Amino acid sequence: IVCVCVWRMASSSASSSAPPPSLVRYDPPVLVSEAQKKKAPIRKGAKSGSLPPVEGKGGVAQTEDILNAILPPREWEEAGQKWMQSVSSTPATRLDVINLREYLDQQLMRRNARETGICPIREELYGQCFDELIRQVTINCAERGFLLLRVRDEMRMTIDAYRTLYESAVAFGM
Numbered sequence: 001i002v003c004v005c006v007w008r009m010a011s012s013s014a015s016s017s018a019p020p021p022s023l024v025r026y027d028p029p030v031l032v033s034e035a036q037k038k039k040a041p042i043r044k045g046a047k048s049g050s051l052p053p054v055e056g057k058g059g060v061a062q063t064e065d066i067l068n069a070i071l072p073p074r075e076w077e078e079a080g081q082k083w084m085q086s087v088s089s090t091p092a093t094r095l096d097v098i099n100l101r102e103y104l105d106q107q108l109m110r111r112n113a114r115e116t117g118i119c120p121i122r123e124e125l126y127g128q129c130f131d132e133l134i135r136q137v138t139i140n141c142a143e144r145g146f147l148l149l150r151v152r153d154e155m156r157m158t159i160d161a162y163r164t165l166y167e168s169a170v171a172f173g174m
Contacts, residue, residue, distance in 0.1 A: 017078060018076060018078055018083075019074055022128045023100060023125065023128035023129045023131070024087065024128055024131050024132045024135060025090070025092075025096075025132060025135065026074075026085045026086065026088055027085060027086050027087070027088050027089075028085070029083045029084065029085045030083065030084050030085070032082045032083065032084045062142075063089050063139055063142070064089050066145070067135060067139070068087065070134060070135070070146075071087045071131055071134075073085060073086040073087070089139060091136070091139050091140065092136040096136075097136070100129065104125060104126075108122065111125070113125065130148075130152055134152065
């Protein structure tokens, strides 16, 4: 059986058109009505941006909650209708990982990413690839996924600190 995959960009902000393609795998988009949104149960004690506990019953619902906390569903409007797309909770196969690598290479070439030096395109694509790997690992082992999430966040903070330091040095030198 061959699995046809949809790779989309991780973004939680609502926009006026369909989200651009990306390396993170999402489920097919679902039409959301305001009535459904109001009827959605609100969990008591759940803070926005907080991750659900890893302990407890292992199951698809818990995996989806964890994935949605790590990589939030994205929403957008198209033709006056509101759409939502959640991160896929389907485990990745070896073929999926090979396809991810090939798609990453294709996107790097198609978008003319520089091979060396500072390149925002390369940074964005490798970030999406890392998010997809976090998604894949989290499905198999939530604790390992949380650890990778910490590593990703620490790397981003370090890079941002270096970027700020560089910009300050350039501003001081001018």
